[in-house]
Amino acid sequence: MALAFDEYGRPFIILKEQEQKSRLRGLDAQKANISAGKAVARILRTSLGPKGMDKMLQSPDGDVTITNDGATILEQMDVDNQIAKLMVELSRSQDYEIGDGTTGVVVMAGALLEQAEKLLERGIHPIRVAEGYEMASRIAVDHLEHISQKFDFSLTNMESLVQTCMTTLSSKIVNRCKRVLAEIAVKAVLAVADLERKDVNLDLIKVEVEKFQTLRQQEQKYFDDMVQKCKDVGATLVICQWGFDDEANHLLMHRNLPAVRWVGGVELELIAIATGGRIVPRFQELTPEKLGKAGLVREKSFGTTKDRMLYIEQCANSRAVTIFIRGGNKMMIEETKRSIHDALCVARNLIRNNSIVYGGGSAEISCSIAVEAAADRYPGVEQYAIRSFADALDSIPMALAENSGLQPIDTLTVVKAQQIKENNPHCGIDCNDVGTNDMREQNVFETLIGKQQQILLATQVVKMILKIDDVISPSEY
Numbered sequence: 001m002a003l004a005f006d007e008y009g010r011p012f013i014i015l016k017e018q019e020q021k022s023r024l025r026g027l028d029a030q031k032a033n034i035s036a037g038k039a040v041a042r043i044l045r046t047s048l049g050p051k052g053m054d055k056m057l058q059s060p061d062g063d064v065t066i067t068n069d070g071a072t073i074l075e076q077m078d079v080d081n082q083i084a085k086l087m088v089e090l091s092r093s094q095d096y097e098i099g100d101g102t103t104g105v106v107v108m109a110g111a112l113l114e115q116a117e118k119l120l121e122r123g124i125h126p127i128r129v130a131e132g133y134e135m136a137s138r139i140a141v142d143h144l145e146h147i148s149q150k151f152d153f154s155l156t157n158m159e160s161l162v163q164t165c166m167t168t169l170s171s172k173i174v175n176r177c178k179r180v181l182a183e184i185a186v187k188a189v190l191a192v193a194d195l196e197r198k199d200v201n202l203d204l205i206k207v208e209v210e211k212f213q214t215l216r217q218q219e220q221k222y223f224d225d226m227v228q229k230c231k232d233v234g235a236t237l238v239i240c241q242w243g244f245d246d247e248a249n250h251l252l253m254h255r256n257l258p259a260v261r262w263v264g265g266v267e268l269e270l271i272a273i274a275t276g277g278r279i280v281p282r283f284q285e286l287t288p289e290k291l292g293k294a295g296l297v298r299e300k301s302f303g304t305t306k307d308r309m310l311y312i313e314q315c316a317n318s319r320a321v322t323i324f325i326r327g328g329n330k331m332m333i334e335e336t337k338r339s340i341h342d343a344l345c346v347a348r349n350l351i352r353n354n355s356i357v358y359g360g361g362s363a364e365i366s367c368s369i370a371v372e373a374a375a376d377r378y379p380g381v382e383q384y385a386i387r388s389f390a391d392a393l394d395s396i397p398m399a400l401a402e403n404s405g406l407q408p409i410d411t412l413t414v415v416k417a418q419q420i421k422e423n424n425p426h427c428g429i430d431c432n433d434v435g436t437n438d439m440r441e442q443n444v445f446e447t448l449i450g451k452q453q454q455i456l457l458a459t460q461v462v463k464m465i466l467k468i469d470d471v472i473s474p475s476e477y
Contacts, residue, residue, distance in 0.1 A: 024471040030120055033465050034113045036083040041110020043077075044070050044103050049400040050431045052103070066331050069338045070103030071095040083465060090461045097457075098450045099345020104396060108458040111395035115388035116466055124381055130463040132385020135378065136371050137459040139386075140393065141452045143370040144363060147425040148355040148448040161186045161350055164445040165343040181336075185343035188321040209325045209333045226283050227251050233286045237297055241268050241279075258297075260310060270322075274315040346447060355448035358439035360428025361397025363451055365416055368393035397429050404431040 002014045024032055046053045047068040054068045057076045065076055074088040087106055094105040112133060119129050151164070165182035227248075230238055238252065238259040252259045263271070272279050277292020295314025309324070323340060327333040350356070357363040368390045375386040394412060401411040411429060415437055418427045428439045436442065 022473050026469055027120060029469050029471045030126060030466065031117065032471065033083045033468055034117045036081045037087055037113045037462075037465055038110050040074070040079070040084045040087040041106050041113070044073060044106045045110070045399050046403060047073065048103050048107055048396070049403050049429075051404040053403070064331065065334065067335050067338060068103070069335075069342070070106055072338055074102075074106070083468075086461055086465065090457055093457055094453060098349060098447070098453050100342045100349075101446075101450050101454050105454040105458050107396060107399055108392065108454055109461055111392035112389065112458060112462040113465065114395075115392045116385075116462065119384055119388055122384075124384060126466040126469070128381045129385045129388075130466045132378075132382035133389055133459050133463060135382060136374075136386040136389030137455050139371050139374045140367040140389070140455050143367050144357055144448060144452055144455075145355075147363065147366055148357050151350065151354045151356050151445075161347050164350055164356060164447065165346050166443070181340060182343055184323055185340055186347050188323055188344065209327075209337060227255055227257060229283045229286055230257060231255060233288050233291065235286075235291060237294075239263050239268065239271060241265055271312060274312065276315075346450070349447040349449055353447070353449050356445045357448050357451050358426045358428060359444035359446045360431060360437075360439045360442065361400045361415075362419075362426050362428030362439045363446065364393045364396040365412075365419055365428065366425035367455075369416065369420060400429045400431055404429065404433075 003011055004014055005011055043055070047055060047070065052068050054066050055073050057065045057067075057073065059065070059076065065072065067073060071091045071094070074091045077088070079085050079088055087109065090109055091102045091106050094102050116126075116129050116133075120126060151161075162179070162182045165185050166178045235257065238257060240259060240261045241263055242261075249259070249261075268279060271277070272292060275292025275294050278290040280286055280290055293315070294312050297310065297312050299308055299310050301308045325333055325336050325340070327336060371386060371390040371393065375383045375390070378386060394416075397415065398408045398412050401408040406429070415427050415429060418437060419425060424438070426440045427437045428444065430437050430442075432442070434442055439445075
């Protein structure tokens with residue numbers, strides 16, 4: 001290393017060893033990659049299920065987050081390793097596609113990597129392992145379809161939706177209020193759902209926990225003309241995204257034209273959708289046709305702090321919903337928002353596809369049995385990978401039992417034997433110690449598309465990791 005100066009006198013460092021790079025090849029590279037993936041999965045493993053533990057994460061500026069939401073944990077973790085970043089992307093994909101099951105998908109990927117490591121040590125080529133995993137994932141996804149059940153619901157009978165949302169909320173900090181929160185989520189989704197097209201636009205649902213912004217003074221000219229233009233087109237209420245100062249307020253009040261200032265862009269769009277109005281960027285573009293219609297606009301105050309909120313009611317198109325959350329501290333509010341998001345996504349997924357599988361690890365155990373049985377049909381080396389896939393599926397119920405304080409191996413063995421003996425794919429881990437293994441009786445459901453997506457995504461990322469056989473990284477100085 002040497003110090004030199006350029007023609008402007010600016011110093012720069014010359015690294016003489018810069019061509020030296022660390023390099024891992026073949027089995028060493030695969031083992032290093034698998035080790036990184038397993039490390040991430042191990043962190044999330046203890047957060048799985050209704051008795052899963054929470055993680056506390058502190059950001060560089062001192063903000064503390066307490067959560068057991070897999071996507072949030074990985075999002076806020078400081079991850080340097082590139083393979084670990086793939087696991088973060090895996091969790092993000094599950095969150096984006098399904099909204100729930102972000103912990104399970106990473107635990108599943110970690111288990112697949114762990115099983116793959118044993119196969120690689122036995123001399124099986126990583127490509128054959130990857131192909132075996134692909135075959136096994138197809139068997140598991142088809143089997144899930146086979147054991148799934150259709151759930152009927154309507155605007156008047158939404159109990160099945162509520163029960164499924166309660167399952168996803170069972171593993172959250174807010175599980176004591178899971179019935180109330182599940183009902184809120186289902187009502188919000190049904191309010192904006194297009195049941196004919198089986199579609200839900202979650203952008204129409206806003207989760208608000210924000211403080212009202214302090215008013216800033218902002219100088220503006222030509223207030224008089226602007227107010228007059230609003231009056232001329234027949235407006236009776238002005239809602240403005242950006243602020244206007246006290247002088248404008250005085251003119252508006254003087255001309256009997258009430259106004260709301262500092263309305264956020266998202267809220268403004270929702271108001272426009274609800275009232276059938278148009279957002280007008282310039283006063284010159286104001287016309288009577290662009291006005292929205294509402295029957296009643298009022299302000300309510302609530303709580304010990306007398307927070308105030310504006311209600312716009314009796315709108316022309318009221319398919320927009322706001323869920324308002326209040327809590328004892330910021331951490332609880334943020335975790336509640338994340339939990340509600342998961343519940344909203346579950347309700348949306350059920351409207352898109354009303355097939356469900358039973359939770360508590362029962363679906364994974366049933367898939368494991370089916371994959372194990374199917375392995376005999378494959379005479380090649382792939383059958384070893386297919387059997388390993390079946391073992392990896394067992395890691396989900398094993399983690400649920402472990403996190404619930406049960407003997408993991410004994411509990412899994414009993415439940416698996418029960419499923420085979422009774423030919424009942426609904427037997428799972430009794431995490432809450434209710435006294436029955438039958439998840440139908442416990443009303444523990446998960447969406448079929450969510451569970452299928454978990455298996456498919458975990459398999460894809462593991463295949464990608466197994467195909468990397470050369471890691472070249474710059475030396476650390």
